[in-house]
Amino acid sequence: MTLEERAKVFAALADPTRLKLVEMLACEEELCGTDLARKAGISVALLSHHWKVLTEAKVVVRERRGQSQFCQVKRETLEAAFQNVWPNLRVRSAWPSNVARG
Amino acid sequence: MTLEERAKVFAALADPTRLKLVEMLACEEELCGTDLARKAGISVALLSHHWKVLTEAKVVVRERRGQSQFCQVKRETLEAAFQNVWPNLRVRSAWPSNVARG
DNA sequence: CGGATAGTCAAGCAGATATTTGACTATTTA
């Protein structure tokens, strides 16, 4: 992961609307686009714009199931970016109990 | 720390030049402005601009000693911002052995 | 097929940001 890629991860988190989306996802396992937009209080068009930024930075991953797309935080990307500004950062292997993970 | 303040922390890390500065500081304990600019390969004027952004986001702290200002990463700020996108993030209490901390 | 639900995309605008240049201030040292 290059310096530019790491900066892109932080840029994805640098906007309050996107940060809200990611913080919502951090507590909720996964959400579909419509729910994300509704909970964040934004239009689906605006969600689509921000979703693209988050996806291109690999901060989230998306999976289509039927009509909807479901979205999760990609922890590996956050960990890789955070490690460089905090070399000895340790992360817990387990996720909070209210969040089921595959 | 509000959503906007957390976003501001990530915005401070979102530019490759500033991220480089912070990553340098993460490995080097502290550096003065002239050394930061030289090691990052930028002008002092540009450093001054970026330094202001990092300081206002509280990502670094600065201290004047004589003619120079010395700069360190402020770990508390990073931890507070990171916690919200990664609720169960654990940080090591100790800093790497090559880095002396007050 | 046709309608409903879910999301995308492009254009356009307004405000923010990165960088350079050159003049300015502050502190130390001779």
Add this chain to the structure above:
DNA sequence: TAAATAGTCAAATATCTGCTTGACTATCCG
């Protein structure tokens, strides 16, 4: 006090970003 070192600031420019609007595509269901 004068020169050197260390950093600041304002203006200018070019680029990027966030958001809205409205038209478009994709999937499902009757």
